[in-house]
Amino acid sequence: xxxxxxxxxxxxxxxxxxxxxxxxxxxxxxxxxxxxxxxxxxxxxxxxxxxxxxxxxxxxxxxxxxxxxxxxxxxxxxxxxxxxxxxxxxxxxxxxxxxxxxxxxxxxxxxxxxxxxxxxxxxxxxxxxxxxxxxxxxxxxxxxxxxxxxxxxxxxxxxxxxxxxxxxxxxxxxxxxxxxxxxxxxxxxxxxxxxxxxxxxxxxxxxxxxxxxxxxxxxxxxxxxxxxxxxxxxxxxxxxxxxxxxxxxx
Numbered sequence: 001x002x003x004x005x006x007x008x009x010x011x012x013x014x015x016x017x018x019x020x021x022x023x024x025x026x027x028x029x030x031x032x033x034x035x036x037x038x039x040x041x042x043x044x045x046x047x048x049x050x051x052x053x054x055x056x057x058x059x060x061x062x063x064x065x066x067x068x069x070x071x072x073x074x075x076x077x078x079x080x081x082x083x084x085x086x087x088x089x090x091x092x093x094x095x096x097x098x099x100x101x102x103x104x105x106x107x108x109x110x111x112x113x114x115x116x117x118x119x120x121x122x123x124x125x126x127x128x129x130x131x132x133x134x135x136x137x138x139x140x141x142x143x144x145x146x147x148x149x150x151x152x153x154x155x156x157x158x159x160x161x162x163x164x165x166x167x168x169x170x171x172x173x174x175x176x177x178x179x180x181x182x183x184x185x186x187x188x189x190x191x192x193x194x195x196x197x198x199x200x201x202x203x204x205x206x207x208x209x210x211x212x213x214x215x216x217x218x219x220x221x222x223x224x225x226x227x228x229x230x231x232x233x234x235x236x237x238x239x240x241x242x243x244x245x246x247x248x249x250x
Contacts, residue, residue: 051140051177053090056184057245058083063192064241067199068232069225086242090249097135133173140176143249145186148179187248195241199228 049055061079065071074082141149150176156168170177206227208219232238 003016041063050181051136051247052087053143053184053249054083054087055181056188057086058091059185060189060191060195060241060245063188064195067192067196068228069199069203069221082242086246089137089246094135094139097138101131101135106160111175137171137173137176140173141171143183144176144180145183152179191244198231199224202227202231 011173037093058079061083065079117180149170153168153170153172154171156174160168170176203220203224210216210223211222
């Protein structure tokens with residue numbers, strides 16, 4: 001659990017500096033500090049989804065459900081839960097690196113009663129976030145495409161004044177995060193295409209057979225569904241798909 005908490009701290013690195021800056025003026029919590037902390041916590045799930053493998057896994061599983069022709073089976077809750085579990089498998093090494101990076105800061109805070117809304121608490125959280133974001137940045141760079149990073153770097157530079165364009169690097173989180181997301185979406189769509197092909201062939205074969213038999217009133221999708229499920233079970237599709245998704249990050 002401590003590793004998961006440390007990972008969450010690292011992923012919120014872009015939100016913590018503002019909180020720390022707001023606390024430098026005093027030791028007690030202020031309404032503004034509480035508001036900023038609550039805003040950071042509300043955005044944290046979105047950040048966790050966008051910079052982990054959850055995007056790719058969830059999209060692939062959703063495409064698989066559409067390819068099978070069962071829009072309600074498995075339920076969305078099951079797909080989301082399986083995506084979260086597989087994401088934990090994928091992000092475990094990164095979480096371990098984040099935990100090791102913030103471990104000194106966490107050990108220094110043990111035994112202290114300073115609140116996170118105090119100046120000392122915010123500064124400690126800021127230092128932990130700076131230490132934790134480097135393993136996360138390494139994961140994002142490793143699994144993003146160079147051309148995507150170059151594109152977002154150029155876009156960020158074009159939107160800035162000429163005097164600040166050199167400050168944008170290809171390894172900045174502002175560049176790496178969107179590059180990682182669109183790379184994950186592209187990979188998910190490629191996998192989805194490969195998943196769709198065999199099921200589409202089954203639909204076409206069944207439709208041609210029904211037309212040849214003159215059964216125009218019978219839906220080809222209804223007839224082909226058992227055969228698609230049988231094919232998926234015979235090839236042990238869940239095993240192959242989950243193994244392939246997890247090992248694609250190895």
